[in-house]
Amino acid sequence: MISHDVIIVGAGLTRMRAALEAKKEGVDVSIVTKTYPIRAHSVEAQGGIAASLARVEENSWEDHMFDTVKGADYLADQDVAEILARKAPEAILELENVGTLFSRKEDGKLNQRAFGGHSNKRAVMASDKTGHAIEHTLFEQVMKSEVNIYDEWHVTRLIAEDGVCKGIMAYDMRNGEIKVMKGKSTIFCTGGYGKVYGVTSNDLQNNGDGIALAFRAGMPLEDMEFVQFHPTGLYPRGTLITEGARGEGGHLINDDGERFAKKYAPEMMELAPRDILARAIQTEIQEGRGIDGKDHVHLDLTHIEEEKIKERLPLIRELTMDSAGVDPIEEPIPVRPTAHYSMGGIHVNTNCSTPLDGFFAAGECSCVSVHGANRLGTNSLLECVVFGRRVGREAANYASDNSMPSLSSNEYLEKERDKILHLMEGEGKEKVEELRKELQETMRDNVYIFRSREGLKEALDKIIKIRERFKEVTISDESKVFNTAYTNALELENLIDVAWNITRNALEREESRGSHYRTDYEERDDENWLKHSLSYLQNGEISLEYEDVTITKYEPKKREY
Numbered sequence: 410m411i412s413h414d415v416i417i418v419g420a421g422l423t424r425m426r427a428a429l430e431a432k433k434e435g436v437d438v439s440i441v442t443k444t445y446p447i448r449a450h451s452v453e454a455q456g457g458i459a460a461s462l463a464r465v466e467e468n469s470w471e472d473h474m475f476d477t478v479k480g481a482d483y484l485a486d487q488d489v490a491e492i493l494a495r496k497a498p499e500a501i502l503e504l505e506n507v508g509t510l511f512s513r514k515e516d517g518k519l520n521q522r523a524f525g526g527h528s529n530k531r532a533v534m535a536s537d538k539t540g541h542a543i544e545h546t547l548f549e550q551v552m553k554s555e556v557n558i559y560d561e562w563h564v565t566r567l568i569a570e571d572g573v574c575k576g577i578m579a580y581d582m583r584n585g586e587i588k589v590m591k592g593k594s595t596i597f598c599t600g601g602y603g604k605v606y607g608v609t610s611n612d613l614q615n616n617g618d619g620i621a622l623a624f625r626a627g628m629p630l631e632d633m634e635f636v637q638f639h640p641t642g643l644y645p646r647g648t649l650i651t652e653g654a655r656g657e658g659g660h661l662i663n664d665d666g667e668r669f670a671k672k673y674a675p676e677m678m679e680l681a682p683r684d685i686l687a688r689a690i691q692t693e694i695q696e697g698r699g700i701d702g703k704d705h706v707h708l709d710l711t712h713i714e715e716e717k718i719k720e721r722l723p724l725i726r727e728l729t730m731d732s733a734g735v736d737p738i739e740e741p742i743p744v745r746p747t748a749h750y751s752m753g754g755i756h757v758n759t760n761c762s763t764p765l766d767g768f769f770a771a772g773e774c775s776c777v778s779v780h781g782a783n784r785l786g787t788n789s790l791l792e793c794v795v796f797g798r799r800v801g802r803e804a805a806n807y808a809s810d811n812s813m814p815s816l817s818s819n820e821y822l823e824k825e826r827d828k829i830l831h832l833m834e835g836e837g838k839e840k841v842e843e844l845r846k847e848l849q850e851t852m853r854d855n856v857y858i859f860r861s862r863e864g865l866k867e868a869l870d871k872i873i874k875i876r877e878r879f880k881e882v883t884i885s886d887e888s889k890v891f892n893t894a895y896t897n898a899l900e901l902e903n904l905i906d907v908a909w910n911i912t913r914n915a916l917e918r919e920e921s922r923g924s925h926y927r928t929d930y931e932e933r934d935d936e937n938w939l940k941h942s943l944s945y946l947q948n949g950e951i952s953l954e955y956e957d958v959t960i961t962k963y964e965p966k967k968r969e970y
């Protein structure tokens with residue numbers, strides 16, 4: 410059986426940073442990923458990474474922390490928001506030192522642009538390809554650091570026995586073999602779950618795998634009801650148009666030609682946080698002010714100088730020209746909200762440890778509770794590097810202090826083979842594509858930007874039935890080489906569990922906070938709901954508990970922009 414001191418699942422930014430840090434501690438590190446390393450969703454990050462470097466205007470880590478807490482609608486743990494904001498400048502300099510080519514001003518200093526919900530210009534960027542620049546630089550470092558890489562391995566199980574994590578199981582996509590990998594420490598950096606919705610900015614690989622595997626291994630998930638809808642996805646499919654476009658001065662316009670953001674956020678307008686602007690756009694559409702009565706409004710950049718668009722937003726221009734035939738220098742871009750980011754995830758403490766010994770999580774799949782009910786743009790890449798470093802060190806120390814667990818793999822291998830046989834040779838009539846479509850439609854109809862008890866109840870019933878029907882899924886492809894029909898089925902199973910958690914938590918939370926908006930409870934209710942939701946799998950049902958929010962500096966106030 411293969412064994413490594415530290416197993417890291419995922420190939421995004423969090424994983425890269427974690428691997429480098431763990432390696433520095435002198436332990437043996439492996440990375441397991443279902444895509445080739447530089448194909449993780451992190452590569453697609455566009456607009457920037459936040460830090461109070463004050464290269465363009467006055468800035469302090471305290472302001473950054475406060476903006477993060479207010480942006481989160483006061484559900485972020487403030488000790489964690491402090492770590493994020495304090496560590497940000499150092500994290501950026503570290504990335505620079507290993508060669509990340511960030512955009513600069515004429516005086517040679519780093520450039521920083523405005524971003525939603527941030528009161529100062531603090532987004533450090535590599536034009537609109539920031540994730541690409543960072544991920545490639547860190548990958549170069551990983552390549553020279555003798556980390557073992559197992560790519561195109563789809564992880565199918567987290568192995569937990571007697572309160573200890575012992576490793577993982579994976580399906581080798583190249584030859585259909587099932588593998589067991591034993592480890593002293595296992596870290597999940599498996600990203601988000603955008604594909605729970607049909608219209609999303611996320612990559613095809615973002616199916617909440619790690620979140621669902623942890624849930625099925627008995628781990629608590631935190632704050633799953635909080636799903637971020639980014640205001641500006643390209644109509645109709647939802648591909649991301651970075652907030653950087655509004656940071657550079659873009660306007661949102663409805664069918665009456667009105668800059669409607671002023672009705673919803675009189676001060677910050679188009680630079681209000683995402684939850685507020687996503688609701689604003691959706692309201693304009695629902696009330697009939699979408700462009701030509703369609704489900705979109707306009708993002709207008711035509712008043713911005715051509716040179717600035719070419720220099721700061723080249724990817725966006727290429728994307729809108731290729732996908733929609735729209736040159737933003739000449740015409741406005743059609744946009745609608747798009748499912749973008751998972752604030753919730755695997756419950757971890759500030760050191761990224763879970764309640765299961767030897768199991769850690771970081772990045773978008775985790776909930777260290779820094780984004781609360783609504784994440785600010787550019788804080789996610791920052792979380793990946795700050796907490797990636799932390800989790801790498803923690804997991805390496807744990808591995809140094811503990812011996813390799815004993816593990817007998819036969820039972821697990823048998824279960825996995827039975828599952829494959831059931832999917833390939835079973836008699837069931839359900840099909841992956843149809844169930845996925847039904848799930849996504851249910852989420853769009855009832856667990857979207859505006860929610861109500863009635864809709865959530867209806868969705869919950871449907872999801873529970875879809876979960877049952879999944880047992881009757883069969884696939885028609887029995888090949889062993891790159892059997893995507895099989896991996897799609899595994900991903901659907903994970904999407905269903907993620908959707909189940911989002912909906913169940915959303916039904917319980919009878920208030921409106923950040924991205925979770927209930928039309929039947931339109932106000933934030935700090936007295937009853939200033940708390941984190943923790944959902945567990947117990948005897949085949951979801952059981953819910955609640956935990957206090959850590960408040961260190963800023964008492965909750967009404968949130969206005």
Ligand SMILES: Cc1cc2nc3c(=O)[nH]c(=O)nc-3n(C[C@H](O)[C@H](O)[C@H](O)COP(=O)(O)OP(=O)(O)OC[C@H]3O[C@@H](n4cnc5c(N)ncnc54)[C@H](O)[C@@H]3O)c2cc1C
Pocket residue numbers: 418419420421422423424441442443444448449450451452453454455456457458459539540562563564565598599600601610611612614615618619649749750771772773774786787788789790791793
């Ligand atoms: C289009 C877009 C633009 C964005 N722009 C910005 C931005 O400008 N600034 C910002 O701060 N944030 C941005 N974000 C958010 C940010 O990019 C992500 O939250 C962050 O990159 C997530 O990194 P991660 O390391 O947690 O996961 P990811 O980069 O998503 O990586 C997850 C990895 O886990 C692997 N994996 C998943 N499941 C399995 C499995 N079962 N077996 C094996 N491997 C598995 C995947 O293959 C992948 O390699 C953007 C997001 C999107 C979608």
